[in-house]
Amino acid sequence: xxxxxxxxxxxxxxxxxxxxxxxxxxxxxxxxxxxxxxxxxxxxxxxxxxxxxxxxxxxxxxxxxxxxxxxxxxxxxxxxxxxxxxxxxxxxxxxxxxxxxxxxxxxxxxxxxxxxxxxxxxxxxxxxxxxxxxxxxxxxxxxxxxxxxxxxxxxxxxxxxxxxxxxxxxxxxxxxxxxxxxxxxxxxxxxxxxxxxxxxxxxxxxxxxxxxxxxxx
Numbered sequence: 001x002x003x004x005x006x007x008x009x010x011x012x013x014x015x016x017x018x019x020x021x022x023x024x025x026x027x028x029x030x031x032x033x034x035x036x037x038x039x040x041x042x043x044x045x046x047x048x049x050x051x052x053x054x055x056x057x058x059x060x061x062x063x064x065x066x067x068x069x070x071x072x073x074x075x076x077x078x079x080x081x082x083x084x085x086x087x088x089x090x091x092x093x094x095x096x097x098x099x100x101x102x103x104x105x106x107x108x109x110x111x112x113x114x115x116x117x118x119x120x121x122x123x124x125x126x127x128x129x130x131x132x133x134x135x136x137x138x139x140x141x142x143x144x145x146x147x148x149x150x151x152x153x154x155x156x157x158x159x160x161x162x163x164x165x166x167x168x169x170x171x172x173x174x175x176x177x178x179x180x181x182x183x184x185x186x187x188x189x190x191x192x193x194x195x196x197x198x199x200x201x202x203x204x205x206x207x208x209x210x211x212x213x214x215x216x217x
Contacts, residue, residue: 035124045118045193054106063088063096116216122196133203140173148176159183160201165208
């Protein structure tokens, strides 16, 4: 037999076909129906936001922090009264607290993707319920409340939350709606899950809408 193998007899190594790269993340379109409402995710975001807003500065004094209590009030026996070792005992008036509260942080960690997902859920729900209005231009002639009210009536907005890019860009409008009951205006940086979950109709400017859309991608 011929020891040398022909080219046809040689087995060429199999070349692995390149796999198609999977997308690293799924891009949802905010304010549309393809974002389902995730109640548990929204609940986590709201709880985390409210917990982060707590000051956590409550402080009380325990028996070692109150003033006095160094000497024994009276001798152990012979007085007929109950034995006592210190005036700072929690049983005494003016004594320390048994389980004294100390300053502590209440913040809860939530991932960035979870926070953005909760915001998308809330905004999509607002859009589905037809409570979202996008204003192209808000340019009042002056800072009077009458002018601001007329402008809102022209847009069909009776009350709720107004979101703008920055206060400085809408200074006259912000001054005009200060006296209107049931109308709140916030900066885009102040928009939170709590503000969306607890609001009624929402009026957002076109610039703030585009900036928010890019932020949630």
